[in-house]
Amino acid sequence: MKEIKLETRIRIYPLAELPDGELPLMEAAIKATEQSYAPYSKFHVGAAALLEDGTIVTGSNQENAAYPSGLCAERVALFHAGHQYPDIPVIALAIAASTNSRQVESISPCGACRQVLLETEQRYGKPMKILLCGTKEIVVAESAGSLLPLCFGAKDLKFCL
Ligand code: THU
Numbered sequence: 078m079k080e081i082k083l084e085t086r087i088r089i090y091p092l093a094e095l096p097d098g099e100l101p102l103m104e105a106a107i108k109a110t111e112q113s114y115a116p117y118s119k120f121h122v123g124a125a126a127l128l129e130d131g132t133i134v135t136g137s138n139q140e141n142a143a144y145p146s147g148l149c150a151e152r153v154a155l156f157h158a159g160h161q162y163p164d165i166p167v168i169a170l171a172i173a174a175s176t177n178s179r180q181v182e183s184i185s186p187c188g189a190c191r192q193v194l195l196e197t198e199q200r201y202g203k204p205m206k207i208l209l210c211g212t213k214e215i216v217v218a219e220s221a222g223s224l225l226p227l228c229f230g231a232k233d234l235k236f237c238l
Pocket of ligand 1: 115122139150151185
């Protein structure tokens with residue numbers, strides 16, 4: 078038996094200390110919550126993807142009366158970026174959420190979205206910085222992979238390719 082320790086480095090910035098360069102992406106994610114279609118959960122999520130050329134692509138959660146048919150904000154943003162700009166790496170993704178017209182104190186991507194974040198990162202072979210935008214603090218991870226230890230990915234399909 079051996080035991081390994083998996084470590085994830087996360088930086089937590091008080092809102093006022095977030096580097097200026099990160100502000101537009103955070104603001105785009107907060108703004109994107111306004112386009113959310115969430116009549117069932119009333120939990121409005123916004124995501125903003127920063128492409129390597131500076132383009133920002135946003136998405137919001139789109140719900141459905143048949144619940145599993147809806148899609149999270151992160152996947153709306155990343156699938157749109159992958160469709161519209163397939164050759165431009167995504168280098169950062171900011172996520173924010175609101176309910177009752179107020180931004181929520183903290184937000185974290187669901188497991189299915191983490192898998193899609195990882196695929197995007199591996200597709201372009203560049204770290205994608207993740208910004209989880211809360212009202213008081215911004216949680217920053219340097220890569221999608223750091224949010225998904227022991228992940229399943231393209232490497233696991235190598236025998237099929
Ligand atoms: N949601 C997201 O958009 N992203 C996440 O990472 C977590 C959950 C959405 C899905 C659903 O529309 C609502 O939030 C409540 O779960």
